[in-house]
Amino acid sequence: MIKALIILLNAQAAGQLNYVAGSFVWVEDPELAWIDGEIQDSKKDEVTIIFKSGTRVVSKSTNMYPKDPEFPPNGVEDMTKLAYLHEPGVLQNLKIRYSGNKIYTYTGNILIAVNPFQRLPHLTETSTMMKYKGAAFGEQSPHPFAIASSAYSKMINEKRSQSILVSGESGAGKTESTKMLMQYLAFLGGRAETEGRSVEQQVLEYNFSRFGKFVEIQFDQKGRISGAAIRTYLLERSRVCQVSNPERNYHCFYMLCAAPQEDVGKYKLEDPRKFHYLNQSSCIELDGVDDSKEYLATKRAMEVVGISSEEQDAIFRTVAAILHLGNVDLVNGVEEVLDSSQPKDEKSYFHLKTAAELLMCDEKSLEDSFCKRIMVTRGDTITKSLDPNSAALSRDALAKIIYSRLFDWIMCKINDTIGQDPKSNSLIGVLDIYGFESFKTNSFEQFCINLTNEKLQQHFNQHVFKMEQEEYKKEEIDWSYIEFVDNQDVIDLIEKKPVGIIALLDEACMFPRSTHETFAEKMYQTFIGKKRFNKPKLSRTDFTIKHYAGDVTYQTNLFLDKNKDYVIPEHATLLRASKCSFVSGLFPPSPQDATKSKKFSSIATQFKLQLQSLLETLNATEPHYIRCVKPNNVLKPRIFDNNNVLQQLRCGGVLEAIRISCAGYPTRKKFExxxxxxxxxxxxxxxxxxxxxxxxxxxxxxxxxxxxxxxxxxxxxxxxxxxxxxxxxxxxxxxxxxxxxxxxxTFLCQKQYILMQLSAIELQRVAKGVIYVNPLGLFEVFYYVINEILLHVDYIFFIKVFMLDVRYYYAVVDSTFMRSKFNVGKLARHQYECMRRKAACLKIQKDFLMHISRNAYKTIYASAIYIQIGLRGMVARKELRFRKRSLAAIVIQVLYRGYKDRTYFQRLKKATTFAVCSRKRALARRELRKLKMEAKTQENETLQQALQEKEVRLQEIVEAKTQETEKLKHALQEMQHQFQEIKEAKTHETEKLQHDLQEMKLQFQETKAVLIQEQAAKKVVEQPPTMQELVNSLEKKIVQELPTNVTNYELINKLTSENKHIKERIKLLEKKTSLQKLSANVTNNEFIHKLTSENEHLKEQISSLEKSMQDEFPINATHNELINKFHSENEHIKSSYSQLSPSQVCSLEISLRRHYHSRTSPSSSSHLWSLISNDLYHRDIVPTTPSLQASRHHTSTANFSSSLRL
Known part of the structure; x- marks a missing residue:
């Protein structure tokens, strides 16, 4: 259709032309697509054309295109610069450039890449990338690097995300172009990134990607790569089980069969030709590809993307299991059950067992998953056996779902390894997806692929239209709306709800009894009358869609099965129960299984949503296009199939872009x-x-x-x-x-005329002179004239002049005879003379000619000899020169070779010396490094040993300090315990003394009362020691005893405070010791010295404390003795006072009070007297009377109160 529109558009313009003879045109040809020729004759509607081969045809003027006679011999880099922008002009330009290994060509901003099917290293070198870095678009020759550089520059300058769409059919070089783009973007972004190699190893032209992918490369604000992500679309699962000849299956199967013998034996593999999934095609090995090396390269790539060795082993076991599954042949079972199936023979059982071992699942369960189905009804479970064909389909379905889940796992692993940058706002997306496909048999995969290309073509048309308008605005010209073929009606036919093909397909998949016949019939009823939809005449299930690139007929046989996105429950249950965590992880329990949900899932609907998301991403970016073209179907270099390339240009939308350009102003020439x-x-x-x-x-x-x-x-x-x-x-x-x-x-004729005129004048002059002298002597000069004329004038011109002179001669002779006709005798004589002369003339002529011939021969002979001599001399001289030159060349060669050999020997000698020196230096450096390492090792060992010794020494010191600290702590605890016991003893003694003083006070009061009452009766009693002596002795004793008790209390307080201080020091020491134990490995002499000083200081404090205790404790130690002494003295005083009368006792009391009152403060004297009196009365030294007791009680109460206040 596109071609018809282009022809119609150009034919209308060509119809206005008047082709003239000599013009060059293009004529359509069934074999070569277009062939050029030259117009020989032109009429109103018919033109006669002759081709280079000499063939002459007559064609209508509307079926041809003009050819540019000034077409550049090497083609043009941008086809918008062509004088004639039409199909044959585009095809001629691509072919000329392809023949010169110029595989890249622009069509505006679109890059057309023709697969060379050979390696061109100069296109991927680092120097080539440097050349395109920072260069403006169009400044360098066409290249994918230029597209990537333009996208990167626009992303940096305009702060807008970019996308690069790479499309083309299988084998056109899409994946290689995508790799080059990502390689260059990684070069610009400062990160070697890119896409990790998946299990499907990619190799040059045989690298047919059977899935679509969109790679998002994320950049930070400085233009450096910060992350990436890969999204995949529509993996071709069917290729696992079905391969078309001469294509190969996925490369991983062949690489695994070519693995090292150890791995091959582990997975029980053999030659690829013995596996059913691989021997369906005759293509097993590829030229220039070593599958064993690719296997090792794939393992290294897996390590790069973070796949561990255990995971690699699980991946290869899974791939090997798929191959073994394909070799399980199924036949009718021996059971009485109808339509049952089982493995065919021992070989099939072997492969079944091997597959079960590799998948780590039960062999019987694996067989049942092929041959049986479990149907759950209300309250019952039914097991249904499958016939061999259905069981084989189930086996293939298991292989395909395992491969698909394995592929998804690898892509997720790659994405996790690469990592995404959630903060990135700039990205460049690279889309590598299928091109338009039309085969003899087109199934559900081709339907989805062509839907994708319809959507992308619509996006492409809108972008090209936008570029055209921007060009017009840039040049500030008047323009109107350009109409172009919109394929929205095809897209609506496929995906519009509720009457699109996808909607009808989903509806058919949801009904259990629907078949592809009912689905096809439903489409025929729904889309009848649609111009984009046709029903083939000879089929009841096929349908045809008129795509933008041509009509495609689809077979609906497997549409329903391929559209159902579900895993057979028996397969899922089997693989989830696998003992291999990797295999079971490929089939995690889905939410639908957990909730028992039966919601239908459609592959077409999911793909449509993915495509919608992809287009939203592309619409948010500025697109760039690369159209990849496969020049031939035999995959050989330097073969350019015109029809094949032209069909791809139509399918890729290149000609549609040209048509859009033709709808506006396709020809654009600079003023110059x-x-x-x-x-x-x-x-x-x-x-x-x-x-x-x-x-x-x-x-x-x-x-x-x-x-x-x-x-x-x-x-x-x-x-x-x-x-x-x-x-x-x-x-x-x-x-x-x-x-x-x-x-x-005119110039040539004038020149010839002048030459002829001069020759005629010369001949006339000579002839006239001869005639007048000797009329018959004219012939004598003919030979001379002929020679002269032949030397100067061409032969034809000489004949013309000669005939003119002959006629003139006969005229002269006739006139002469007319003058002498009357003289007969004279005439006879004259005639005789003429005859004689004629005879003589003949003889003279004969002799003269003989002489001339002889002279000519001699001259020629002499000339030949002279020429021979000259030639021979020249040859001899040349031979001599050659010999001299040869000799000189030999001498030069000898000298040069000698020089060269000497130079080579000197260089070799220097190189040998340098190599020996380098080797010696290397050995010396190695020995030096070895010695250094040994010295360093020995030094390290010494330091380590010293460090260990220091650590041991430090540990010993720490342990010693710890033990010493424990001892000190224990000693302090014992001292504290002693202090507590002393404190308790002193308290008890103090209480006892107070009790004794109270008793003495009471006794003293009683004694005083008794003394007062008996004063008169005991006058005659013998006088005891004087009162003054008793008072002095009692005062002395009290002064000696009372400070001792006070000192004991002060000592207890002092010891208590020091005990607390010691406890604090011990706690601090324990804390430091614990810290030093934690960092014992990093201790040093300073810490040891500090710990030692702390220990010495603690020892000094403990020794000073012990000394002070030794100084103080004798007082306390002798306290019991003093108390005993005091008791004995009290007994003596009591016995002395027992002899006193009451009046004497009262006088003693009064004198004591006066004495202490004068020497001490009132409170102290009162307190002291109360103690003495209480002690006296308590000891019953003084008799008691009621009045005395009352007085004593009042006095003692007041004194006791004052003592309490003190």
């Missing part, structure tokens, strides 16, 4: 180029116009061309106007050529 080419139409324009725009306007006005546009830098012409200008130019060239030919021919 236009004036240089068409200045012949207005010769004066070069002299009078210095401005290119004005010159272009004058030329176009001269031709009277309409509907053109002149921009700021270019001339924009409609389709066909360039051909019209070329026709005018050819016509002008024809007119000028005629004038030039006429002038040149």
């Amino acid at each position: 180029e236009f004036v240089q080419r068409f200045s012949i139409l207005e010769p004066e324009v070069l002299k009078s116009c210095r401005d290119g725009m004005t010159a272009c306007k004058r030329i176009l006005d001269r031709v009277d061309l309409k509907d053109y546009q002149i921009g700021k830098t270019k001339v924009f012409l409609r389709a066909g106007q360039m051909a019209e200008l070329d026709a005018c130019r050819a016509e002008a060239l024809g007119r000028f050529a005629t004038v030039i030919q006429r002038k040149f021919r």
Whole structure:
């Protein structure tokens, strides 16, 4: 359809042309697509054309395109610069560039890449990447690096995400172009990243990607790569079980069969030709590809993306299990159950057992998953056996779902390894997806692929249209809306709800009894009358869709099965029960299984949603396009199939982009180029116009061309106007050529006429002179004249002049005889004389000719000899020179070879010396490093040993300090315990003394009372020691005893405070000791010294404390003795006072009070006296009376209160 539109558009323009003889045109050819020829004759509607092969055809003028006679021999880099932008012009340009290994060509901003099917290293070198880095678009030759550089620059400068869409059919080089793009983006972004190699190892032209992928490369604000993600679309599962000849299955199977013998034996593999999934095609090995090396490269790639060795082993076991599953042949079972199946023979059982071992599942369960189905009804479970065909389909379904889940796991692992940057706002997406596909058998996969290409083509058309409008705005020309073929009706036919093909397919999949026949019938009823939908006449289940690239007929046989996205429950249950965690992890329990949900899941619907998400991403970016083309189907280099390439250009939308360009102003020429080419139409324009725009306007006005546009830098012409200008130019060239030919021919004729005239005059002069002297002697000069003329004039011209002179001679002779006709005798004599003369003349001529011939022969002979001599001399001289030169060359060669050998020997000697020195240096450095390492090792060992010794020593010190600290702590605890016991003893003694003093006070009061009552009765008693002596002795005792008790209390307080201080020091020491134990490995002498000083200080404090205790404790130690002494003295005083009368006792008391009152403070004396009196009365020294007791009680109470206040 696109081709018809292009032909119609160009034919309308070509119909206005008048093809002239000598013009070159393109004519359609069934074998070569287009063939060029030259017009010999042109009529109204028919044109006679002759081809280079000599074939002559007659064609209509509407079925041909004009050919550019000035087409560059190497083609053009941008096809928008072609004079004629049509199919044959595009095809010619691509073919010429492909023959020169120039595989990349622009069509505006679109890059067309033709697969060379050979390695071209200069296209991927680092120097090539450096050349394109920072270069403006179009500054360098076409290349994917230029597209990537343009996208990167726009992302940095415009702060907008970019996308690069790589499309083409299988084998066109999409994946290689994608790799080059990511390699260059990693080069620009400063990170070697990229896409990890999956299990499907990629190799040059045989690298057919059977899945679509969209790679998002994320960049930070500085333009450096910060993350990446890979999204995949529509993996071709069916290739696992079915392979078309001569294609291969996925590369991983062949690589695993070519693995080292150890791995092959572990997985029980053998030659690929013995596996059913691989021997369906004759292509087993690829030229230039070593599967064993690719296996090792794949393992290294797995390590790069973070796949552990255990996971690698599980992956290869899973892949090997798939191969073994394919070799399980199934036949009818021996059971009485109808339509049962079982493995065919021992070989099938062996592969079944091997597959079960590799998957780590039960062999019987694996067999039942092929041959049986479990149907759950209300309250019952039914087991249904499958026939061999259904069981084989179940086996293939298991292989396909395992491979699909394995592929998804690897892609997730790659994404996890690469990592994404959630903060990135700039990205460049690279889309590598299938091209348009149309085969003899087109199934559900081709349907989804062509839907994708329809959506992408619509996006592509809108983008090309937008670029056209931007070009017009940039050049500031007037333009109107350009109409282009919109394929929205095809997209609506496929995916519109509720009457689209996908909606009908989902509806059919949800009904259990639906078949592909009912689905096809439903489509026929729904889409009848649709111009994009047709029903083939000879089929009841096929349907045809008119895509933008052509009609495609689809077979609905497997549409329903392939659209159902579910895993057979028996397969899922089997693999989830696998003992291999990797295999069971490929089939995690889904939410639908957990909730028993039966919601239908459709592959087509999921794919449509994925496609919608992809287009949303692409619409948010600025797209760039790369169209990959496969030049031939035999995958050989330097073969360019015109029809194949032309079909791909139509399918890839390149010609549609050209058609959109043709709908506007397809021909665009810069002012300089236009004036240089068409200045012949207005010769004066070069002299009078210095401005290119004005010159272009004058030329176009001269031709009277309409509907053109002149921009700021270019001339924009409609389709066909360039051909019209070329026709005018050819016509002008024809007119000028005629004038030039006429002038040149006139010049040649004038030159020949002048030469003939001069020759005739010369002949006439000679002939006239001979005739008048000797009329018959004219023939004597003929030989001379002939030779002279032959030397100067051509033969034809000489004949003409000779005939003229002969006629003149006969006229002269006739006139002579007429004058002498009356003289007969004279005439006879004259006749005789003439005869004699004639005979003599003949003899003379004979002799003369003989002489001339002999002389000529001698001359020729002499000349030949001379020439021979000269030639032989020249040959001899040449031979001599050659010999001399050969000798000189030999001498030079000898000298040069000697010099070369000496130089080579010197270089070799130097290189040997250098190599020996380098080797010695290397050995010396190695020995030095070895010695250094040994010294360092020995030093390290010494230091380690010293460190260990220090650690041991430090540990011993710490342990000693710890033990010493424990001892000190224990000693302090014992001292504290002693202090507590002493404190308790002192308290008890103090209480006892107070109790004794109270008792003495009471006794003293009683004694005093008794003494007062008995004073009169005991006057005659013997006088005891004087009162003054008793008082002094009692005062002395009290003064000695009372400070002892006070000192004991002060000592207890002092010891208590010191005990607390010691406890605090011990706690601090324990804390430091614990810290030092934790960092014992990093201790040093300073810490040891500090610990030692702390210990010494503690020892000094303990020794000073012990000393002070030794100084103080004797007082306390003798306290019991003093108390005993005090008791004994009290007994003595009591016995002394027992002899006193009451009056004496009272006087003693009064004197004591006065004495202590005068020497101490009132409170102290009262307190002291109360103690003495209480002690006296308590000891019953003084008798008691009621009045005395009352007085004593009042006095003691007051004194006791004052003592309490003190």
